[in-house]
Amino acid sequence: MKKKISILILLISVWSVQMFANPIDGLLERIDKGASHKFVIELKKSDKDFFELDQKGKKVVVRGNTYVNIATGLNWYLKYYAGIHLTWNGMQAKLPDVLPPIKEKLRKETDLSLRYDFNYCTYSYSMAFWDWERWEKEIDWMALHGINLPLAAVGMECVWRNMLLKLGYRSDEVNRFIAGPAFLAWWAMNNLEGWGGPNPDSWYAQREDLQKKILKRMKEYGIKPVFPGYSGMIPHNADEKMGLDIERPELWNGFTRPAFLQPADSRYSEIASLYYSEQQKLFGKADYYSMDPFHELENADEVDFDAAGKAVMFEMKKVNSKAVWVVQGWTENPRPEMIKNLNNGDLLILDLFSECRPMWGIPSIWKRDKGYEQHDWLFCMLENFGGNVGLHGRMDQLLNNFYLTKNNPLAAHLKGIGLTMEGSENNPVMFELMCELPWRPQKFTKEEWLKDYVFARYGIRDDKIEQTWMILANSIYNCPFGNNQQGPHESIFCGRPTLNNFQASSWSKMQNYYDPTVTVEAAALMVDVADKYRGNNNFEYDLVDMVRQAVSDEARIVYNRTVADFESFDKRSFARDSKRFLALLLMQDSLLGTRSEFRVGRWIQQARKQGNTPEEKDLYEWNARVQITTWGNRTCADDGGLRDYAHKEWNGILRDFYYMRWSAYWKTLQDQLDGKPEVKLDYYAMEEPWTLAKNPYTTEPEGDCIELAKKAIKLVQND
Structure with a gap:
């Protein structure tokens, strides 16, 4: 009996060492429990970086000269044979019981090591x-x-x-x-x-x-x-x-x-x-x-x-x-x-x-x-x-x-x-x-x-x-040579309001390079097929992101119209268009609340989780709130130009921070149209209280992303 126990312990020890020696098995188990049994992992020496995909019986073979290259080959297989894309919005997936076979060995090499x-x-x-x-x-x-x-x-x-x-x-x-x-x-x-x-x-x-x-x-x-x-x-x-x-x-x-x-x-x-x-x-x-x-x-x-x-x-x-x-x-x-x-x-x-x-x-x-x-x-x-x-x-x-x-x-x-x-x-x-x-x-x-x-x-x-x-690839995803803007076309919602809003941050170097109506066209196509792919995590993430972009682009058009209303002293049109702008902003907030990735609560809860005491939690939350708004104190935000550099088009901050600025601004313009004196808003004084606040924001999604995407597109298209 003692001998059997010793052999069992030895076998367990050997198995543990093997598991530790092969990190790809651990990766596969984190992707889908039991997935490591569906693959054969082979580490082969080579002077050149490579991975291979092959078949051995019912198992898929992934070879490479390093574990990273093997993992790269595994990813290639999951994407292009199994239709499984692992990325930040989802690092787990259910693999098929029987994996799609490799009918012809694939080898990829690179000199870029x-x-x-x-x-x-x-x-x-x-x-x-x-x-x-x-x-x-x-x-x-x-x-x-x-x-x-x-x-x-x-x-x-x-x-x-x-x-x-x-x-x-x-x-x-x-x-x-x-x-x-x-x-x-x-x-x-x-x-x-x-x-x-x-x-x-x-x-x-x-x-x-x-x-x-x-x-x-x-x-x-x-x-x-x-x-x-x-x-x-x-x-x-x-x-x-x-x-x-x-x-x-x-x-x-x-x-x-x-x-x-x-x-x-x-x-x-x-x-x-x-x-x-x-x-x-x-x-x-x-x-x-x-x-x-x-x-x-x-x-x-x-x-x-x-x-x-x-x-x-x-x-x-x-x-x-x-x-x-x-x-x-x-x-x-x-x-x-x-x-x-x-x-x-x-x-x-x-x-x-x-x-x-x-x-x-x-x-x-x-x-x-x-x-x-x-x-x-x-x-x-x-x-x-x-x-x-x-x-x-x-x-x-x-x-x-x-x-x-x-x-x-x-x-x-x-x-x-x-x-x-x-x-x-x-x-x-x-x-x-x-x-x-x-x-x-x-x-x-x-x-x-x-x-x-x-x-x-x-x-x-x-x-x-x-x-x-294809629509997106030939428009918003194809920023051309000569346009040196820094990052995304910034949302009109996220900049401090003025009569000449274009970029939200100080250094973005934004230039118009795509027709904003094409993002509405693309998002509407996604909405058309959304019910077919309900529950597809990557599809629902992209649906929300694309509709979000369409709403932002429409809001920029509405903003320009509203400014023109003001400068034309068209009070009725100004009231209508400024109201529509704010409605789009609040619709954006609701839409983004359906995915945890687009909720400010995810960022703030990550920060608070790091603290061990109420004081530590508050310090980290303050860090999180300041970075995405004023960035610095009044001098750094206003004179240094750092405010809104890290702006986020997220649920929660849209309704509680950006809506506050825009509604106050539109009111000052409406007051001017009504004959009242011009009022200069102190934005930092409006912003700082949010950075100091402790009102809770949650990470859990709220609402049906597909139904809200339909409502958002309908609002955009009913111009």
Whole structure:
């Protein structure tokens, strides 16, 4: 009996080791319990990245030379053989009892071996309050989409806290330097200090624990994390506190910026070594480190960029002689003088906005005639700014710019692709397209690709849905060359009201590039077939998103009409059209309430969940509310122009925040038409109370999305 028990224990141990050694089985079980028994996973050595789909009896075989490539092959199978699309709005699915067979072996290869993910901004605009459950899904998403090189910035504030305490800063001084949860990205990028804090001790403990879980799962997949490195940032008062030779930059949109150490300072090496030492104690070493010195820094004439670049590289190499410095290609960065004397292979540049403003050498307002010269780089898609909601893409331009790299001498050092969005969980079609590019060596058209995307996305083939996507692909998803707007066509609902409303945020650079009536046409086609696909999660998500866009576009037309009414002194038409505008806004709110992804309660509840005490919950909720509205205090919001940069067309905030502004504004104009004196609204005074409020918002959907989509389209079409 004892012998049988020992054998059983041994068998269980062996099975456990095998499960741990194969992360794809764990991924499959998270997708659908029991799914791992339907596949054969084979890890094969190869000098070239590849995946294969094959058949062995009733089981589908997925081979690859890395677990990430195997996961990519699995995703390819699920999309194009089984009609199952896993993405942010759904990472689980019911697989068929008998999987569709692979009738002919499929092999995909790529020379683009590095596939990067994340912008520092993503960590605040989308991921500020993610817990392990959400992060586990994201790491699975990364593996399924071929990502093997993500920025791993969770917990960097823990490293800084430990370092500054050892440098003699008190805890309260550290907390005045490190930003709050929703603003850590801009602290990390040297833009601001302290805003959103002070963070409680529990925050640092939670983040350390979370990062260790993240890194453990990445290691299981073979994903290489990119750690934030040290490039000279230091608190702005380090000259007084530590006697350092620092440069104090000018304000950033009203915020005090951190200072930076001149690389020639005698203590530069000491502080950099301390930073890496504390990082290593918490999270170990990495093969890639991300550093963006002088990010969006003007008046940097006094900086010795060559010395700074060498100092950053030297300190990183002391930690790991094989490490690579990852730097963003954005505006002036990386300064040519900073990288000209660095060796090939030591630097990896993210061409951050390749689908619109590539720097690597093809026509663009940011074109660099010699590209990145001797340095390796990645072709990246930015796609979204501020986490704004809106259908958007540059399909033709993305495909054109990407395939121009083929045989182009300026692309000789291209090593892969990158996703560098400021906000995630939007426009899944663009991310699917981007992530497939390394595996498609021959250029193709968006029209060819979309027919299969419709099947992958919904598991069906429907002429009306294909027609919908073709309309969108040739309009709102095809922002043309020469249009340099930053992200989606912003919703008219989300900007501070004026007589000249166009863009909601200060820097969007919006230009009209599509007929707004076509989104109504496309959304109406989706509504026509909606009852057939009731319960199809991806279809219902897209239905709500497309109808939302149609309502927004119609509201912009109504806004322009209402302004014309006012300027024509047409009181009756003004009353009618301003009422219609507000009705569209409230309809939008109700429609978006039918999906948790479009509810402000999801964002706020994520924030509150991080807190352990009522005070912590309130701090995190305040962070969440401020970021998506005023962004900063009055000075930063009004004079700095940061207000509404991260605006969200979400249920809850539409009726309680944006409706408040618009209804008050229309009333002031109506009063003027009625002969009353003009009143100038103090928007910040109207907005701040919402940022301080604690009224509850829930995450649970309310209402039938299909029935509300029908009502919304009817309201739009009954113009």
